[in-house]
Amino acid sequence: MGATNNYIASNFVLGMANLIFPEYTIERWQTVLVAYLVILLSAAVNIWGSHLLHRISKFILIWNVFSFVVVTITLLATNDHKQSASFVFQDFQNTTGFGTGMAAIIGILQACFGMCCYDAPSHMTEEMKSASKEAPKAIVLAVVLGAVTGFVFLLTLCFCIGDIAETANSSTGVPVIQIIYDSTGNKAATCILSSMIAVIVIVAGNNILAEGSRSVYAFARDNGLPFSKFFSKVEKKSQVPVNAILLTLAVQMALDAIEFGTTTGFETVISIATEGFCKSIQGLIMN
Numbered sequence: 058m059g060a061t062n063n064y065i066a067s068n069f070v071l072g073m074a075n076l077i078f079p080e081y082t083i084e085r086w087q088t089v090l091v092a093y094l095v096i097l098l099s100a101a102v103n104i105w106g107s108h109l110l111h112r113i114s115k116f117i118l119i120w121n122v123f124s125f126v127v128v129t130i131t132l133l134a135t136n137d138h139k140q141s142a143s144f145v146f147q148d149f150q151n152t153t154g155f156g157t158g159m160a161a162i163i164g165i166l167q168a169c170f171g172m173c174c175y176d177a178p179s180h181m182t183e184e185m186k187s188a189s190k191e192a193p194k195a196i197v198l199a200v201v202l203g204a205v206t207g208f209v210f211l212l213t214l215c216f217c218i219g220d221i222a223e224t225a226n227s228s229t230g231v232p233v234i235q236i237i238y239d240s241t242g243n244k245a246a247t248c249i250l251s252s253m254i255a256v257i258v259i260v261a262g263n264n265i266l267a268e269g270s271r272s273v274y275a276f277a278r279d280n281g282l283p284f285s286k287f288f289s290k291v292e293k294k295s296q297v298p299v300n301a302i303l304l305t306l307a308v309q310m311a312l313d314a315i316e317f318g319t320t321t322g323f324e325t326v327i328s329i330a331t332e333g334f335c336k337s338i339q340g341l342i343m344n
Contacts, residue, residue, distance in 0.1 A: 058173050058265055058269075058330065058334070059096075059099075059262060059265040059266055059269055059305070059309045060092075060308075060309040060310075060312035060313045061170075061327050061330075062258060062261050062262045062265055063092040063093075063095040063096050063099075063262050063309065063313060064088065064092050064313060064316065064323070065258050066091075066092065066095045066255060066258040066259045066262060067088045067089070067091035067092040067094075067095060068088065068230050068231050069231055069234070069251060069254065069255040069258060070091050070255060071083045071087060071088060071091060071230065072227075072229035072230050072231035072234045072251070073229070073234065073247075073248050073251050073252070073255075075228055075229045075230070076229050076234060076238060076244055076247060076248065077244060077248065079228070082228075083228075083229075083230055085316050085317060085320065086317060088316055089313050089314065089316045089317055092313045092316075093310060093313065095259055095262050096262065096266070096306060096309050096310055096313070097306075098259070098262075098263070099262045099263040099265075099266040099306075100266060100302060100303070100306045102263050103263065103266055103267050103270065103297070103302050104295075104297060104299055104302055105295075107267075107295055107296075107297045108295075110263075110264075110267055113260060113263065113264075114264065116260075117256075117257065117260045117261070117264075120253075120256060120257065120260075121206075121257055122202075122206070124253040124254060124256075124257060125206045125209075125210060127250070127253065128210070128237070128250050128253060128254065129209060129210060129213050131240075131241065131246070131250060132213050132214075132217045132236070132237065132240045132241075133213060133216075133217070135240050135241045135242070135246075136216075136217040136239075136240035138219065138239075139216045139217060140215065140216050140217075140218060144215075145212065145215040145216055150221065152222075166328055166331060166332070169331050169332065170327070170331045171203075171207060173331060173334050176196065177199075177264065177265070177268040178191075178192045178195035178196050178199070178268075179192055179196065180268040180269075180271045180272050180275075181267070181268055181271055183271070183275075184271075214233065214236055217236055217239075217240050218232075218236050218239075219235075219236070219239045223235075224236060224239070231251075233251070233254070234247060234251050237250050237251060266302065266305055266306065266309070269305045270298060270301040270302040270304075270305040271298070271301070273288060273298075273301040273304055273305055274288065274289060274291075274298035274301040277289035277301060287300055288300050288301050288304055289301070312326060
């Protein structure tokens, strides 16, 4: 999920650059390098600024809600070509080349991706006070807040979207940026609103790296990985599992590197990971 998150952050940054400079063409290698920059920034914070993680988490929660309110209200207020309710709730357009059933299943995949990482607080329990109470609260809050804001924001985008084909094929590479621009008609406003979303995605990368590295550390501590002694080592001064962070960093960079060769291959890995995550959660619930 970390590799995907950094890829999304990269798309937002380069998408805004394309919006301001239409003659600029986004290349795959540029997307990967910007994603690497986001990853390295996250690693730096996790290694040398671990004492700031709780403050960053509090900040991004407030920023997330604030950005949601600002972007949603702005889109609804400035868009003068809103779609009808029947278009949003009833219209079904299948341009995949597959049958209706398969197209619906493929569409659900993106919804499944949005449900990933709700278990992140459980990976940080060893660094939480009153973890048995606070971790479940954090998970429930994430689900409830994500469901409410996500649903409202999705409806807003659906009502404010223009031509679907043009939006999907936007030169920015990010349909959300195109929807914002089509609504506001102003590049500066679009970049401001898109930047608010980009900040959320970039900080999310930092948090995903933190919880991922703690999972690696826990496995290594219990001798569940090759070279467990090395990856379970904790830096004495900062009490941070640096080697586990670096391993998580390397895996994310390796996955993002697939984009150097093929976007389809990278998206396939994302799809497999998403389904695997959802299946693992389903197995826990059923058991």
